[in-house]
Amino acid sequence: MALYAIGDLHLGLGVDKPMDVFGPGWADHVRRLQDGFSQLTGEDLTVLCGDTSWGIDFRESLPDFQFIDALPGKKLILKGNHDYWWNTAAKMKRFFAENGITTIDILHNNCHFYGDYALCGTRGWFFEEDQKPHNEKVLAREVGRLEASLKLAAGRPILAFLHYPPLYEGYRCPEILRVLEQYGAERCFYGHLHGVTHRRAIQGLFGGVDYSLVSADWLRFVPKKICD
Ligand SMILES: [Fe+2]
Ligand SMILES: [Fe+2]
Numbered sequence: 001m002a003l004y005a006i007g008d009l010h011l012g013l014g015v016d017k018p019m020d021v022f023g024p025g026w027a028d029h030v031r032r033l034q035d036g037f038s039q040l041t042g043e044d045l046t047v048l049c050g051d052t053s054w055g056i057d058f059r060e061s062l063p064d065f066q067f068i069d070a071l072p073g074k075k076l077i078l079k080g081n082h083d084y085w086w087n088t089a090a091k092m093k094r095f096f097a098e099n100g101i102t103t104i105d106i107l108h109n110n111c112h113f114y115g116d117y118a119l120c121g122t123r124g125w126f127f128e129e130d131q132k133p134h135n136e137k138v139l140a141r142e143v144g145r146l147e148a149s150l151k152l153a154a155g156r157p158i159l160a161f162l163h164y165p166p167l168y169e170g171y172r173c174p175e176i177l178r179v180l181e182q183y184g185a186e187r188c189f190y191g192h193l194h195g196v197t198h199r200r201a202i203q204g205l206f207g208g209v210d211y212s213l214v215s216a217d218w219l220r221f222v223p224k225k226i227c228d
Contacts, residue, residue, distance in 0.1 A: 003114050004040065004073075004223035005161060007049030007191020008080065008215040009033060013063035017054040023195050025217045030067070036222035037071040044073035045114055046223050047107065049191040049214055050080025050123060050163030058095045061085040069101045078107045079123040080163040080192065107161060109145055111152035117227075118153030120185070121161035122146045126192065127171050143175045150183040159226065160185040160209075164192050167211065169200035181207045187226070191215040 010019055011030065019026040040046065052068070055061025068075055079086050086092070089106050096104055105112070112119045122145040129135045150158060166176040166188065180188055187210045193201050194217055201213040214224050 001043040002040075002045075002228050003117075003119075003159075003226040004044060004046040005049060005189040005212075005214045005226055006036075006046060006216055006219055006221075006223040007163065007189075008051040008194065008217070009048060009064075009068070010051055010054065010082070010216070011064035011067060012054035013067055014060045015054050015056075022217075025195060029216070029221060032221035033216065034071070036220075037073075040072040040223065042072055046071075046073055046075050047119060047121070047161045047189070048075050048077045049121075049161050049189060050078050051082045051191060052077055052080065053083065053085055056084040058085055058087070062099060065096065065099070065101050065104060069103050071103075073103065075104050076107045076112055076119065076161075077104060078121050078161055078163060081123070081126075081128075107149075109148060111149045113156070114159075115227075116156060118156040118158050119161065120146070120149040120153055120158055120183075122149060124162035124164035124166060124176055124190065125173055126164035126168075127173075139173075139175060143179055146176060147179050147183075150179065150185070153183065158183060158185040160188040162188065162190045165190045165201065165211075165213070167202045167206060168193075169202060177207055177209075180209050185209050187212065189214045189224070189226075193218070
């Protein structure tokens with residue numbers, strides 16, 4: 001039994017969205033994901049850190065969730081900026097149940113446990129959001145969601161999962177970093193960065209939290225093992 005993380009599967013099995021237009025790093029990515037997951041067993045848990053499906057609604061994303069469901073182990077999903085299919089937790093759970101999808105649960109406004117660890121997370125916030133109106137409102141909402149999730153850890157050691165990097169070369173999101181540090185998150189995993197932006201990722205210890213980039217193309221489509 002082991003815990004893994006990987007973000008940005010960017011599946012589009014129900015839509016016409018070839019990923020190799022994003023560069024040779026994405027060539028044949030569905031098969032590579034399948035290979036990457038083949039080392040896992042039914043006992044394992046993988047946190048999927050957002051940008052899971054290109055589908056804009058449940059109908060379009062169903063083939064992607066059937067694909068994920070067939071991969072070994074349980075999966076916890078959080079929201080990415082491209083997850084337009086995302087809905088209320090109740091509707092997502094009903095959608096999974098109605099379609100016989102049994103291995104996927106949601107990390108959103110809640111927290112899950114793995115051994116002694118609390119698994120906390122939310123989508124997060126990134127400077128790209130500055131382009132949009134009401135960015136302060138969006139940031140405050142995400143900070144609130146993260147804090148609510150961290151509170152539910154109730155003293156357990158914390159592993160945090162975000163879609164957006166809370167820090168980046170030349171960028172910090174002080175509000176998110178402060179909350180992670182305040183609650184004593186041991187490690188934080190994030191995705192969203194692709195291709196040439198990988199080189200601007202900040203990984204390792206920062207403010208007492210150990211950060212790791214887990215976007216699928218960075219991991220070459222092999223889930224990152226966190227612990228047994
Ligand atoms: Fe993203
Ligand atoms: Fe992405």
